[in-house]
Amino acid sequence: MPIKRIVIWLVLLTALLFTVSCRNDAIEQTQEGEADMTIQLTSDAFAEGDNIPKKYTCDGMNTSPQLAWTGIPSGTKSYSLIMDDPDAPGGTFVHWVLYDIPAETSELSEGYQGAGSSGNNSYRKQVYNGPCPPPGAAHRYYFKLYALDKILKLSPGAKKAEVEQAMQGHILAWGQLMGKYKR
Secondary structure (H helix, E strand, C coil): CCHHHHHHHHHHHHHHHHHHHHHHHHHHHHHHHCCCCCCEEECCCCCCCCECCHHHCCCCCCCCCCEEEECCCCCCCEEEEEEEECCCCCCCEEEEEEEEEECCCCEECCCCCCCCEECCCCCCCCCCCCCCCCCCCCEEEEEEEEEECCCCCCCCCCCHHHHHHHHCCCEEEEEEEEEEECC
């Protein structure tokens, strides 16, 4: 094969890979990118960027922390909450998935077991499983709350990807709270 054809093939392959990469980035950004981060998500247990107390981890009681939010836009019909760890050795690890949380809700109490549907986390359970990183470096845990203009009506046990897919085009606003934990 002449050098000119090889160069053309390499250019085309590079363009294709760049296009696929940009598409994947765009898909990831549509979740938060389609709405402003206007929700202020807070917890009585820890502040943004602080350490998550042991009580809320696998080394403690493994109960969910209290979460509260403000800055909700009108037209909100439900909320979804996803907690995950992007620092996990095998890729992002999902610790908690909730959806169809009623619009009138503005707080989840500690150990929340209320209204809404629970999705499967990476443990394949429909519950909160707190931080449980391997010994060593601190991991970051993101609690992301989404205000939606619809009720998702997914079956209980939906995976994070299914919830994110159902939310596309329906996110009015979102907010996040990040805490750290190290064993």
